[in-house]
Amino acid sequence: MSIDTHDLIAPAEQDTExxxxxxxxxxxxxxxTPSEPTAPEATTPAATTAETTPEPVEAPEPTGPTFASxxxxxxxxxxxxxxxxxxxxxxxxxxxxxxxxGRDITGVAQTGTGKTAAFGLxxxxxxxxxxxxxxxxxxxxxxxxxxxxxxxxxxxxxxLDDVRVLPVYGGAPYIPQQRALRDGVHVVVGTPGRIKDHxxxxxxxxxDIRFLVLDEADEMLRMGFAEDVEEIFGQAPAKRQVALxxxxxxxxxxxVADHHMTDPVQIAVTRQASTVTAVxxxxxxxxxxxxxxxxxxxxxxxxxxxxxxxxxxxxxxxxVGSALIEKGISAATISGDxxxxxxxxxxxxxxxxxxxxxxxxxxxxxxxxxDRIGLVVNFDVPxxxxxYVHRIGRxxxxxxxxxxxxxxxxxxxxxxxxxxxxxxxxxxxxEIPSPRDVSAxxxxxxxxxxxARREAGRLDMYTEMIRTYAEESGTDPVxxxxxxxxxxxxxDGPRARAEQEExxxxxxxxxxxxxxxxxxxxxxxERSGDRSPRARSEGERGIRRPARGTRYRIAVGHTHGVQPGxxxxxxxxxxxxxxxxVGKIDIFGSFSLVDIIAPLDNDALDRLARARVAGxxxxxxxxxxxxxxxxGDRDRAPRSGGDHxxxxxxxxxxARTAPHWDARTSR
Numbered sequence: 001m002s003i004d005t006h007d008l009i010a011p012a013e014q015d016t017e018x019x020x021x022x023x024x025x026x027x028x029x030x031x032x033t034p035s036e037p038t039a040p041e042a043t044t045p046a047a048t049t050a051e052t053t054p055e056p057v058e059a060p061e062p063t064g065p066t067f068a069s070x071x072x073x074x075x076x077x078x079x080x081x082x083x084x085x086x087x088x089x090x091x092x093x094x095x096x097x098x099x100x101x102g103r104d105i106t107g108v109a110q111t112g113t114g115k116t117a118a119f120g121l122x123x124x125x126x127x128x129x130x131x132x133x134x135x136x137x138x139x140x141x142x143x144x145x146x147x148x149x150x151x152x153x154x155x156x157x158x159x160l161d162d163v164r165v166l167p168v169y170g171g172a173p174y175i176p177q178q179r180a181l182r183d184g185v186h187v188v189v190g191t192p193g194r195i196k197d198h199x200x201x202x203x204x205x206x207x208d209i210r211f212l213v214l215d216e217a218d219e220m221l222r223m224g225f226a227e228d229v230e231e232i233f234g235q236a237p238a239k240r241q242v243a244l245x246x247x248x249x250x251x252x253x254x255x256v257a258d259h260h261m262t263d264p265v266q267i268a269v270t271r272q273a274s275t276v277t278a279v280x281x282x283x284x285x286x287x288x289x290x291x292x293x294x295x296x297x298x299x300x301x302x303x304x305x306x307x308x309x310x311x312x313x314x315x316x317x318x319x320v321g322s323a324l325i326e327k328g329i330s331a332a333t334i335s336g337d338x339x340x341x342x343x344x345x346x347x348x349x350x351x352x353x354x355x356x357x358x359x360x361x362x363x364x365x366x367x368x369x370x371d372r373i374g375l376v377v378n379f380d381v382p383x384x385x386x387x388y389v390h391r392i393g394r395x396x397x398x399x400x401x402x403x404x405x406x407x408x409x410x411x412x413x414x415x416x417x418x419x420x421x422x423x424x425x426x427x428x429x430x431e432i433p434s435p436r437d438v439s440a441x442x443x444x445x446x447x448x449x450x451x452a453r454r455e456a457g458r459l460d461m462y463t464e465m466i467r468t469y470a471e472e473s474g475t476d477p478v479x480x481x482x483x484x485x486x487x488x489x490x491x492d493g494p495r496a497r498a499e500q501e502e503x504x505x506x507x508x509x510x511x512x513x514x515x516x517x518x519x520x521x522x523x524x525x526e527r528s529g530d531r532s533p534r535a536r537s538e539g540e541r542g543i544r545r546p547a548r549g550t551r552y553r554i555a556v557g558h559t560h561g562v563q564p565g566x567x568x569x570x571x572x573x574x575x576x577x578x579x580x581x582v583g584k585i586d587i588f589g590s591f592s593l594v595d596i597i598a599p600l601d602n603d604a605l606d607r608l609a610r611a612r613v614a615g616x617x618x619x620x621x622x623x624x625x626x627x628x629x630x631x632g633d634r635d636r637a638p639r640s641g642g643d644h645x646x647x648x649x650x651x652x653x654x655a656r657t658a659p660h661w662d663a664r665t666s667r
Contacts, residue, residue, distance in 0.1 A: 065087070065088060065093045066086060066087055066088070067080045067081075067085055067086065067087075067088055070088065070092075070093070070096045070097060070100070071097070071100060072096070072100070072121060072125070073125050075159040075160050076121050076124060076125060076156060076159070076160075078159040079155070079156050079157070079158045079159045079160075080121070080156075082158065082159070083155060083156075085117070088114070088117075089113055089114035089117075089118075089269075090113070090269040091107055091109040091113050091114055091115050091118045091267065091269045092114050092115075092117055092118045094267045094269065095107055095115075095118040095119065095122075095243070095267055096117075096118060096121060096122055098265045098267070099118075099119065099122030099123075099241070099243060100122050100125060102241060103241075103263075103264070103265050104241060104242045104243070104244075104261040104262050104263065104264040104265070105243050105244070105264055105265045105266070105267055106244045106245075106246070106249070106253075106257050106261070106264045106265075106266050106267070107119075107243065107244070107245045107246070107267045107268075107269075108245075108246060108247070108248070108249050108266075108267065108268035108269065109245055109247070109267075109268075109269055113269065115215075115245050116148075116149055116152045116153070116215075117152070117156065118245075119138075119213050119215075119243045119245065120149070120152055120153045120156050121156055122211075122243075123136045123138070123153070123187065123211045123213065123243075124136075124153065124156055124157050124160060124163065124187075126210045126211045126241065127160075127163055127186050127187065127210070127211070129160055129161040129162060129163050129186065130161075131186075131208065132164075132184030132185075132186070133184065133186075133205075133207075133208040134181070134185060134186065134187070134188050134204065134205065134206065134208060134209065135186055135187070135208050135209060135210045135211065136186065136187045136188070136209070136210060136211040136212075136213075137187075137188050137189075137190075137195070137206065137209055137211075137212050137213070137232075137236070138150075138153075138187070138188070138189040138190075138213040138215060139190065139191070139192055139195065139212075139213065139214050139215065139220065139229065139232065140189060140190070140191060140215045140216065140220075141191065141192075141215075141216050141219045141220040141223055141225065142169075142191065143169035143170060143171055143172075143191055143340065144368055145215065145216065146167050146168070146169045146189050146190050146191055147167050147169070148368075148369065149167075149189045149215065150165050150166070150167035150187075150189040151167075153165050153187055153189065157187075163186045163187065164184065164185040164186050164187070165185065165186070165187045165188075165189065166180050166181065166185040166187070166188050166189070167189050167190065168188055168189065168190030168191070168194050168195060168198065168204075169190055169191045169194050169340075170191060170193055170194045171339065171340035171343075172340050172341075174197070174198075174201075174203075177194075177198065177203070178198070178201070178203040181198065181203050181204055182203070188204065192220065192225040192228035192229055192232060193225070193228060195228075195232055196228045196231060196232060199231075199232065199235060206232075206235045206236045206237070207237065208237075209236045209237055209240050210240055210241060211240065211241050211243075212233070212236055212240050212241070212242045212243075213242075213243045213244075213245070214229065214242070214243070214244045214245065214246075214256070215245050216245065216246065216247065217244050217245065217246040217253050217256065218246040218247055218248050218249075218250060218252075218253055219247070221252050221253065221256070221565070222565065222569060223569040224563075224565055224566035224567075224568070224569030224570055224613060225569075226252075226563065226565065226566070227561060227563075227566070227614055229256070233260050242260060242261045242262075242264070244256065244257055244261065244264070249268075278401045278402065279376075279392050279393075279395055279401070279402045279403065279404050280401075280402070280403045280404070280428070281392065281404050281406075281423075281425065281427045281428065282403070282404065282405050282406070282427060282428045282429070282430045283405065283406040283407075283408050283416060283427045283428070283429055283430070284405060284406075284407060284408065284429065284430050284431065284432050285408050285409070285410060285429070286407045286408070286409065286432060287409060287410065288409050291379060291407055292320060292323045292324075294407065294432040295309065295320065295324070295377060295379060295407075296323075296324060296327045296329065297432060297433045297434070297435065297437070297438050298375075298377060298405060298432065298433060299324070299329055299356075299357060299375075299377075300329075300433070300438045300441065300442070301433040301437055301438055301441040302374075302375050302403075303374075304372075304373070304374030304375035304395075304402070304403065305353070305356075305372040305373075305374055306350055306353075306355070306356050306357070306358070306370065306372035306373050306374065306375075307356065307357050307358070307373065307374070307375035307376065307377060308357075308358045308359075308360060308368075308373055308375075308376050308377070308391075308394050308395075309324075309331075309357060309358070309359045309360070309376075309377045309379050310360060310361070310362065310376065310377070310378050310379060310380070310382070310391050311359065311360070311361060311379045311380050312361070312380040312382070312383065312578070313361065313380075313604075314335035314361055315603065316379070316380065317333050317334070317335045317359050317360060317361050318333055318335070320333075320359050320379055321333035321359040324357060324359065329356070329357055330354075330355055330356040330357060331355070331356070331357040331358070331359055332346045332349065332350075332355055332357075332358060332359070333358075333359045333360070334346055334347075334358060334359070334360040334361075335360065335361045346358065347368065347370070350370050350372065350373075351370050351371075351372065353372065359379075362382070362387060362390075362391070368394055369394075370394075373394055373395045373402065374395055374401075374402050374403065375395065375402065375403050375404075375405070376391055376392050376394055376395050376402065376403070376404045376405070377404075377405050377406075377407070378391060378392075378404070378405070378406040378407060379407055380407070381406060381407070381408060381409075381412050381415045381416065381419075382419075383572070383577075383578025383579060383580060383581075384578065384579060385415075385418050385419045385421070385422035385423075388406070388419045388422070388423070389422070389423060391404075392404035405430070406419075406427065432503075434500060434503045434504075435499040435500045435503055436500055438489075439486070439489045439490075439491050442488075442489040443485045443488075443489055446485065446488060446489075466480060466481075549581075549583050549595045549596050549597035549598070550595070550596055550597075550599075550600075550622070551593055551594070551595050551622075551623040552593070552594050552595075552596055552620050552621065552622060552623055553591055553592070553593055553594075553620070553621050553622070553623040553624075554567065554591065554592050554593075554594060554613075554618045554619065554620050555590070555591055555616065555617065555618060555619035555620075556590075556591070556592060556613050556614060556616045556618065557587055557588045557589050557590045557591045557592050558587055558588065558589050558590075559589050559590050560590075560613075560614045560615075560616050561614050562587060562592065562613050562614045562616075564585050564587070566613045566614060567582075567585055567587075567592060567594060567613055568582050568585075569613075570608070570611040570612070570613045570618060571594070571596070571608065571611075577596065577598045577600075577604075578598075580597075581596060581597045581598035582594065582595070582596060582597075583595030583596065583597055593623055605620060608620045609621075
């Protein structure tokens with residue numbers, strides 16, 4: 001039985017977990033290689049179940065391993081059969097036997113490859129239903145992913161004796177979650193911040209943990225949850241089984257594995273498992289001020305049942321959503337500012353067909369699997385190439401096909417090339433539909449219904465009226481039908497002609513801007529022969545000399561245990577900026593100084609002021625220089641060598657050097 005805490009009535013309490021937005025999945029570069037069929041991660045049965053087959057048909061024998069060969073306990077095997085799973089995915093076939101044997105594993109697998117079942121089924125095999133205590137804990141980076149994983153594990157437990165699964169995440173009241181924990185649950189799936197809060201309040205105890213899962217570990221650590229994860233692991237028993245799943249395996253993840261796991265089996269299947277191979281990937285060059293109109297035309301000519309539009313910031317999501325609604329498109333917006341209950345209602349409307357377009361920041365990218373989504377539009381190019389792969393993975397899942405379109409402004413072609421290098425594929429350039437294309441698409445859709453309407457009959461009155469009008473006016477009936485079709489799609493003549501002319505100007509402008517950009521790039525390439533050897537070397541290595549930008553002071557430092565990655569995660573998650581917008585970071589005792597290249601408006605500063613790192617609010621303000629810092633602000637880091645400088649760069653005999661880190665050159 002799954003416990004849905006957001007349907008319980010309880011006073012809302014302030015959430016202490018930082019919102020997670022504008023981040024992407026760290027998907028491995030091999031994301032475009034051919035994939036094998038995978039079992040669904042959630043509760044969607046396979047399309048070819050016995051119930052939907054009118055007559056018994058002998059199915060071909062599987063050529064590889066089957067779930068029946070994985071030695072799952074009988075109740076779990078019954079649940080697998082009920083869900084329609086037959087052939088395990090690569091990660092499932094390799095991970096399940098190792099986990100059932102009691103081994104720790106590290107699995108390199110991206111989202112959509114079936115990894116939830118890979119750890120969820122062995123996890124349930126380790127649970128004792130008679131012991132009403134938390135025996136398994138799954139850590140996920142976002143609330144959406146936590147909810148999806150909890151739903152999937154609940155479906156796997158359908159044949160077990162009252163195994164209770166509880167999703168725990170920020171944005172929901174504490175009291176219902178505390179009540180559920182007190183009543184007794186077996187499996188908890190949650191985000192690190194909210195899990196840590198329940199541990200601190202004494203509502204959650206890990207004394208009986210047998211199975212611990214770290215899902216999407218690279219993303220979790222990149223978003224600044226390293227300290228929370230360390231503390232949670234520290235409170236779990238030393239004798240426990242650990243499964244760590246990550247899309248990539250950088251040194252930081254290997255360090256976690258070495259520290260918290262016992263002789264783990266290493267499994268990597270990203271080359272055989274991809275979520276984007278069924279997605280047609282395209283891009284279009286669109287000047288910024290023409291993006292909304294272009295988006296509306298793309299959506300109006302798409303045959304997809306539903307679409308997700310991704311923006312980089314919350315403000316942009318709200319603006320785009322409102323603009324689409326004004327144009328008569330059924331759209332809604334999800335971002336970190338939308339309450340959790342409201343977000344769940346919006347997603348349910350998307351699933352049911354009451355909503356066709358979802359405009360979202362990356363907060364919606366994780367854990368959102370809606371069958372109807374056939375189109376993903378990147379209204380803004382994602383800040384990190386890996387985020388692109390995760391965004392477009394919202395379509396083309398579980399064997400379905402989909403389309404992904406990315407809007408690229410003329411000066412963003414460099415970002416496009418970075419994405420193509422990451423996914424090892426070249427995106428196809430397409431033209432944005434014109435107003436003429438929109439009208440033609442709508443008329444074609446209407447003509448597709450003509451045969452059914454004729455069959456329904458009762459057309460005598462309309463036939464007589466058209467015949468009479470044609471005779472009285474001397475007009476060809478075909479021309480009458482054409483005029484009526486134009487009126488039906490809103491083409492009144494002069495306005496449609498003006499819109500088409502505006503479109504032609506837009507395309508000319510986009511092509512001219514692209515040509516100017518290419519010319520400038522060529523000129524720079526020719527001038528590169530006159531650069532110094534050092535400059536040429538840096539250019540060949542792709543090193544970018546960052547501009548300083550604006551320096552800000554934040555109220556966390558060494559005494560709070562803060563790390564550069566945590567600061568970057570909070571800034572990108574709350575401020576609507578990317579990692580490339582964050583420059584040098586100087587960390588001192590009780591505060592830090594950060595260079596931010598991108599401009600921050602008052603709303604962004606207000607959100608950042610409330611964001612938390614290491615449990616402390618950032619309280620970001622403009623840095624006024626050393627003269628404005630008094631009292632405790634004049635602290636320094638330990639001495640570092642003989643070149644002593646104050647934070648403003650001036651030398652001084654008694655000053656100490658703060659260690660610094662540059663987000664733009666440390667990736």
